[in-house]
Structure formats: structure tokens, C-alpha cells
Amino acid sequence: MDRIWMTGFRSYELGVNGAKDPKLAVIKFAIERLLRTSIEDGADWLITGGQMGIEQWAIEVALDLQATDYPEFQIALMTPFAKFGAQWNENNQEKLNQLKSRVNFSSTVHQGDFGGRAQMQAYQRFMLTHTDKGIIFFDEEATESKARYDDTAMREYAENFDYPVTRIDLDRLQDYATEYQDLQWDN
Template identity: 35%
Template sequence: MFYKKGEHLLKNLWITGYRSYELGIFKDDDLKVKVIKNYFKNRIINYIENGVEWILTGANLGTEMIIGEVVEELKQENYQIELAVIIPYQNFEGNWNDSNKQKLNIFLRKADYFSYLSDLSYTNYVQLINWQSFMLKHTDGVLMFYDLENVGKPKYDYKAVIKYIEKNPDYSLELVDFDSMQDFANSMFDNY
């Protein structure tokens, strides 16, 4: 689904979505990762060809880290795109296991820009609201892997985006639902 009320050029695109556990992804070589990467690679190429210069994302395991891999691949293919990783607070990965902390370190080293919004560790949900506000104010649109019929963590970002669009009708929202992802997977494997 694509929601766009105004016609304007997008330069900065926020990409977010489901966490790995919400997608049932528990190994890096899960076939779902390949499908998600290829889907988003096609979408990001389309956005680049239409003027997007920066991808902004968080650092959650799942969609956001997959996006980091996609941007890295696109750079190796000579696409002109930059990756900014914005993390809501210090010690974001505090409860993660060592393997996931290592993934985060690799992810952040490959980013063109990286910053914590708060110098504090997690204190309360206001830090997450501030992060959403920052992402919205510093982007022209969002590409979100979120299915309205399959509630998960992205619902909070989705609600923030909808509220923001009420006051900023030129802000773009593209939702990727499970049906779209499944259709893409079917076509991807039909070609093998």
C-alpha cells in the first residue's frame, strides 16, 4: 500500500519494520532474509532512481539490520545512497547476546552516519517517542514493513506516522504487508 497525498521529491527515506522474532527469523541464513533483502533492494533502487539520497533507520534486529545489508550491496553496485543509523538511547543493545552485539557493531561500522539521540541509557518510553519524532522530522517519507492485520512492534511507528501525516500531508507512507512480500517471494522462486 502506498499513501502519498502530495507530489514532492523524497530525499531522505525512513525504513523500518518487523523485528526478527516477529518474522520468525532466528538464523542469518533463513530464506525469509533473502526474500526480504531482495524485496527491499528493488524498492530502494526505485526510490534512488526517484531522488532518494539517504536511508535512515534504527538498529533493531530484523528489518532495520536487513536494510543495512541492502544499502551496503547497493553501494557495491555503485548506487549513490547513504545510510544513517539513529539509535534512541545509549546501551540500546544492553540485553542482547554477544552474537547480536557483534552484528550491531558490524552494522554501525558500515553506516555513513550513526548517532544516539539520548546520551542516557533507557529511562522511559519518551526516548522512543523522541526518536520517532526525530525520524519523521528528518525524512520525507517512510517505507515500512508492517501489515495492519498482523500487529507487532511497528504499530507504534505506524501510529506516529499517521498522526504526523495529519499535520504534514506531503509526508509519504508506503506499507509493505505480508501479502505483498508473499507475492514477491512466489515470483522470486518461480524464476529459479
């Protein structure tokens, strides 16, 4: 079994405003390339959270891949606590609930309300010990990004365990944008 934890920037950290934002097409293109490569290399599970941004987009892309090319690929949505997303607006809550209903497995790591930084660190430990590699969309220059905590956790874990981490920084994302644009011109 080969399980991937994909996480990273929140949508607002990337300045993505809605489903029609051109940046989203590039980001989903990058996610799709990464997932296809991982699946072809033997990955059989995507395990991620439900944060708006990379995590939800990864689930959407994985669901599309599962429906078209990789029906055996499995998707799990693991939230850090039971009332995760309850403070979001109605549309965002509905989107999270739809994703939960479409994945192969959905659960919460900790029962109850948000319990602070220690709870989030326990969630990170859970994700690290239940996956075999990490893919994170994160850039060192993004000092305000909440993805920094996951990046640090992945890197520290990889120092002690066989846990490959692929970081997609803004330069690498620009490479995907160029590749995406080239493909658009070819079609």
C-alpha cells in the same frame, strides 16, 4: 535531499531464524526492490535504527547497493538511546557494532539508558522530522508487533505533513515472494 526511514518487523516477529532462513532471502529481495526504486526516484539517504530485523536488513541491503551500483547513496544508523543493544547477546551486539562501523553516519538520538515510552516517541519524532518518506514492513493483523508504534506515528505524521508512507503488509510481502520465486525459476 530525499531521505527514507525504513523500519518494521523485528526478526523474531517474522520467525526468521538466522542468515540462511529462506524467508530472509525474500525479505531482502523486497528491501532491495524498494531501495532501488527509491534511489532511482531521487533518494540519497537511508536513515534507520539498529533493531534486529527490517532495520538491520535494510542497512545490509543498502550497503550492498552502495558497493555495487549506487556509491553516492548514504546510510545512517540512528539508535534511540546510547546503550541501545547492550542487553543483546554478544553476537547480536557485535553485528550492530559492525553495521555502525560500515555506515556513512551513526549516532544516538538520546544520551543515556532507555527512558520509556516518551523517549521512544521523541525518537519517532526525530526520525519523522529528519526523513522525507517512510517505508514500513507492517501488517494490521500483527497485533503484537512493536512496529505498530512506528506505523501509527508515521500515519499520524502523514496526516499533517507531506510525508508519503509505503506499508509492506504480509500480502505485499507474498507478492515479493512470488516475484522472487519466478526469478529463481528463470535463472
